[in-house]
Amino acid sequence: MAGVSGIPVSTVAASSLFDEMFLPDGGVRTHYASYADWLATQSPESMAHKRAEADLLFRRIGITFSVAGDEGGTERLIPSDLLPRIIDAAEWDAMERGLIQRVRALNRFLHDVYHDHEILRAGVIPADQVLGNPQYMQGMQGLDLPHQTYAHVVGVDIVRHSDGRFYVLEDNLRVPSGVSYMLSNRKMMMRLFPDLFRRVAVRPVEHYPALLLQTLRSSSPVDQPSVVVLTPGRYNAAYFEHAFLAKQMGVELVEGQDLFVREGGVYMRTTGGPQRVDVIYRRLDDVFLDPLAFRADSVIGVPGLAAAYHRGEVVIANALGTGVADDKSIYPYVPDMIRFYLGESPILENVPTWQCRRSEDLGYVLANLKDLVVKEVHGAGGYGMLVGPAATAAEIGSFARILKANPANYIAQPTLALSACPTFVDQGTAPRHIDLRPFVLVGRDIRIVPGGLTRVALREGSLVVNSSQGGGTKDTWVLEAGAV
């Protein structure tokens, strides 16, 4: 699972954090009331027993991720916490509207920057920020895609700050992952606590694979299209998810070597001879898709795929070149995109971002390095960044020199205090920081299963929810309207 890159370390005292379950005076928030009543009737022994049972089930079913670099491709479990993250109906409705709005604008933006460049000509976004962006794919210019859809599956990372409001941290428009954990968590919770789901009206998420299949099918102009999931292979960290989704959708899980291109289309090699493929839900990055068009050393791609794609013989979801819209240098402009394309004011907020390429922003950033998080524009995974509040004076000094040498390469944001949710620990429960990744599906219309994947930083005080660094997940409940 890709991490939330660059989640800043909080300097805010724990007491001033937003707690998802408890009010500052210690009372329980309304939407957690039923759950809290139920939890009060459970003995610690029974909960410990359930935790052990869950562990066993996850291991047997093999819901694991591979750890890169470990000998023999070690498989690890992602810890799943049994205390759910609950979102009330009204809050979710607003978030859902915000997500739909945001994803519509992002798709409009992608179509625009690969066609008429209206937003650039209007001066809303500097043209060089887009056209000179390494993620901008020249070859996509002028290519018409069915329904003008570029990003079919989007994972939006959202956090709640201590002010109680939600902020979008980043939009993942390439190959967002994690949805299998969302589904597995729900399955596990329903198996362990059936009575709980009778008491609390939780909106279902189990239909996600059916929605995904519908989305993928509707993305093709072909009648009854044949859909496949394209995986880099069994050693990929998210292989479990690729296999899981293919199985749930009832479609073939293919590797690059299973596909080939010949005059007129893309085919898979089967025991009954070549079979036509119309839609590829790809789970590998652009550059690996076709050794003839991109990285020649890619052994997991399909030679000639890009050419077939340009001839309109196959739909690739998500489209090639979507990375230009979720780049950190473009992120600050998403609210402007919403205003420009939709004529609406943004429902979801961006984290305030200073662009060091602007001299006035750079001045502010240099003067306030100790309070800010500074990230590389094209960086990912938390590399090449400065977390001001956690850095020494010397580190800040040397980073300032690097920043001044190449300001255009950096953006800066204030440190966010991620909200916390009670989580089972060795002794009872304790608050741990969380984020949220809803999954947005773009077909004929835009659909979102209620909730998404909640990731939790299991170490006390930690803000790193990344699964490779001690992060876990929680089942995410969106309550039915009127339910408490």
Place this chain on the structure above:
Amino acid sequence: MMLARVASELYWMSRYLERAESMARILDVCSSIALLSSRSGDPPDMLVSEPLVITDTEKAFAATGRDLRMDQVAQFLAWDTQHPSSIGNCIAACRENARSVRGAITAEMWECINDTWLLLQQRRQGGAKAEPPIDSAFFDWVKERSHLFRGVSFATLQRGQPYLFIRLGTFIERADNTARILSVKTREREDSDLVADYYRLGAVLRSVSSMEAYRDIYRDAIEADRVAELLIFSDQVPRSLRFCVDEICQILERLPAGSGRRARRLAMQLQARLNYGDLKEVYERGLYVYLDRFIEYNNEMGAAISEGYLELRN
């Protein structure tokens, strides 16, 4: 219709497990015979090297520098990570194949083979100081796990192409194994005598789980001719050559005809020879030659199956 790569992984998954089981059967029988002969001192080298001859691994064994002793041979065939067909490697390869096609098999099948692999790791670690013991209990365990996996497959997997490719792998591997055991154990011997023959032939029958069938069918003393007849021509014994080839033919008939034409032709020719052949024909060519030719032919059939269904063609 299924992906050729997936068919290939399933086919090899079951071949590897069958191979692990065969290896356990061969070692079980050879070590018990060696035990019998060793009452009057060390077993002769010929007996000790028998499992290596059967599995065509004499050179590979010599290259490890191990002494030619029964326990060393057993360690090599059961655990050696350098030996691709050791029991440990076969089970790991089977599990690795299963892992990559989890979508094509049932959850129960995956859990069964994954469990087997986890238990095998434990056994290996249990003997961390010295090499873990290779004894009857271990051979029984390997056979049991193989039976369990076959049973789970039989009871849970839908009867589509994945099931057919799994069965195909089992029978190609099993036919090879029976022919090999038979060819070594029925060779002419200098030390041939009645008692030694009895044990040797009894061991052959037991190694392919056919002692009961022999008694049931012949109700007489164990003789080399009958053992050969049973294990080559019987259409009742699940490990005989004919039984395996009959199964292979049935499976091939249910797979898409076009690309498998050559495999089908080879299988049906072999089936005709077994269905209408007899011991007289075998002895005219010599049993050893006959079996050697069968193994070659079986390999050719395996290659034709790979070429027809499993390889990635455009």
